Structure formats: C-alpha cells, structure tokens
Amino acid sequence: MVFYFTATGNCLAVAKELDSELYSIPQEMKKEEPLHYQADTIGIVAPTYSGLMPRIVRRFLKRAKFDASYFYIVMTYGMNPSVAEKEAIAYGEHIGVQVDYAASIQMVDNFLFAFDMNVQMAMDKQIPRQLEELKRNIQNRVKGFREPTEQQLNGFAMVSERNCRWPEMTDGTQITVTDKCIGCGICSKVCPLGRFYVGEDHRAHRHSEYCEFCLACAHACPQKAITLSGQDKNPNARYRNPDVSLVEIIRSNQI
Numbered sequence: 001m002v003f004y005f006t007a008t009g010n011c012l013a014v015a016k017e018l019d020s021e022l023y024s025i026p027q028e029m030k031k032e033e034p035l036h037y038q039a040d041t042i043g044i045v046a047p048t049y050s051g052l053m054p055r056i057v058r059r060f061l062k063r064a065k066f067d068a069s070y071f072y073i074v075m076t077y078g079m080n081p082s083v084a085e086k087e088a089i090a091y092g093e094h095i096g097v098q099v100d101y102a103a104s105i106q107m108v109d110n111f112l113f114a115f116d117m118n119v120q121m122a123m124d125k126q127i128p129r130q131l132e133e134l135k136r137n138i139q140n141r142v143k144g145f146r147e148p149t150e151q152q153l154n155g156f157a158m159v160s161e162r163n164c165r166w167p168e169m170t171d172g173t174q175i176t177v178t179d180k181c182i183g184c185g186i187c188s189k190v191c192p193l194g195r196f197y198v199g200e201d202h203r204a205h206r207h208s209e210y211c212e213f214c215l216a217c218a219h220a221c222p223q224k225a226i227t228l229s230g231q232d233k234n235p236n237a238r239y240r241n242p243d244v245s246l247v248e249i250i251r252s253n254q255i
C-alpha cells in the first residue's frame with residue numbers, strides 16, 4: 001500500500017515502481033470517514049518542499065491511522081535533499097507514527113523559481129539506479145535514514161529563515177495568470193486544493209491566493225499562462241514526468 005502526493009508526476013512515477021496498490025493523498029483527504037489503513041507494508045511518497053514534507057502530506061499523516069509491520073517514507077527531491085529524511089522520521093515521532101525507513105531519491109527539480117526545466121530535464125540523475133537501490137532496500141526492510149551533512153543542515157536553516165522572512169516564497173501568492181490564458185480549466189483540475197476556477201470572462205482565477213505552492217497548475221497549463229511574479233527561471237519551460245500522463249495527475253489531484 002503506497003500513498004503519494006504529486007504535482008508533476010515524479011512521486012507517482014516512484015510510487016508505481018514500488019507498489020501496485022496506490023492511493024492519492026488529496027483523494028484520501030476528501031473522505032469524511034476516519035482514515036484507517038492496514039497492510040503488512042505501508043509507504044508514503046512525497047516531494048521535498050524547502051527540506052520538508054508538503055503541508056498536505058503532514059496533515060494526512062496526522063489525520064490517518066496506520067497498522068503496518070513496516071512503514072516507510074520516500075521523499076523525491078531535485079537538487080538538495082537537505083534534512084528531508086531526518087525530518088520525515090522526526091515528524092512521524094511527533095504525531096505518533098513509527099517510521100521505520102526514510103529515503104530520498106533525486107529527480108527533476110520542478111521549483112520554477114530557481115531552475116530552468118530544460119536544463120533540469122537534460123541532467124542525468126541516474127534515476128533507474130536510484131530506484132533499484134530503493135526497491136532493494138524496501139524489499140529487505142532496511143531501517144533508518146541518512147543523517148544530513150553539516151552543509152545540508154546549514155542550507156536548511158538558511159532556507160527556513162528566508163521562508164519566514166519572505167512568506168511569499170512558499171505561500172502561493174506569487175502565482176500569476178497571464179493574458180495567454182484560454183480558459184481551458186486544466187489548472188482547476190490539477191490543483192489539489194481546488195483553488196482555480198474559470199470565470200465568465202473565460203479566464204482562470206483563484207478562490208484564494210494562498211496554497212500549497214506545489215506548482216502543478218503552472219507546469220500543467222498548456223499555454224504556459226501561469227507564471228511566478230517574483231522570478232520564473234524560464235517561463236517557456238515546464239515539466240511533467242515522462243512516465244505519468246496529465247490524466248493521471250488530474251485523477252490524483254482533482255477535488
């Protein structure tokens with residue numbers, strides 16, 4: 001049993017490699033009944049956001065109850081795994097979920113603020129090799145996590161301080177719809193919080209500016225009409241994992 005959250009498909013692609021029984025976290029969070037899951041092995045696959053699990057994943061872990069003899073968390077990341085594994089274990093302890101194993105896997109970094117997707121997609125991050133190692137470790141029920149280096153701890157402290165000082169770096173207020181919008185509504189279907197709607201003016205609008213800042217909307221827009229107001233490294237380059245379709249992202253996230 002694997003639960004995943006994805007904006008651009010990396011986590012779903014990894015989840016598909018790890019198990020055949022997959023559950024989207026936004027879909028599970030729509031359910032009103034208590035969330036109680038039982039299986040021999042339960043896994044979570046989530047992207048790293050500023051070194052941490054996305055807020056929606058933390059809310060899910062807090063709300064759900066798990067009975068498993070082996071529980072693991074895999075964090076996908078782009079350029080810096082930072083403290084993600086250690087934080088995943090610590091967050092589990094904090095809310096009473098025993099996490100046996102936490103691991104991270106490097107993939108395309110979808111953080112448009114800092115990276116050009118064309119450059120990211122051209123990099124060889126040796127994903128098949130990492131996936132094989134991950135699958136082997138989970139099969140062998142490996143326990144523990146990699147301690148972050150001094151440099152990673154310092155980097156995490158710096159990013160956390162920056163996010164506190166400039167909340168717009170992570171709160172979604174930077175997301176802007178440009179005149180290229182044709183009102184197709186795809187952004188409203190891929191947003192895990194249902195923030196977008198198409199108005200009578202046939203343009204995309206948001207119910208609220210505040211959100212997960214997962215960037216699913218910006219990456220999925222066929223017109224590249226969604227951009228970041230602060231900085232968008234390459235507004236003409238967007239990404240979706242090659243092993244995941246747009247329909248799969250919609251099915252995973254549509255509210």
Ligand SMILES: Cc1cc2nc3c(=O)[nH]c(=O)nc-3n(C[C@H](O)[C@H](O)[C@H](O)COP(=O)(O)O)c2cc1C
Pocket residue numbers: 005006007008009010011012046047048049050051052076077078079080081082107108109110111112170213214215241
């Ligand atoms: C808001 C935001 C913050 C991110 N922070 C980090 C980070 O701290 N370190 C990192 O290596 N990648 C970071 N990333 C990149 C994602 O973790 C990475 O691309 C992930 O594989 C995306 O998964 P998905 O395709 O399933 O959405 C960030 C991405 C976003 C959108």
Ligand code: SF4
Pocket residue numbers: 177180181182183184185186187188198203204220221222223224225226
């Ligand atoms: S996906 Fe892009 S073009 Fe389509 S409604 Fe949203 S912003 Fe407009």
Ligand code: SF4
Pocket residue numbers: 172175190191192193194195196210211212213214215216217218
């Ligand atoms: S508005 Fe965009 S960035 Fe914010 S939660 Fe929705 S899809 Fe993610």
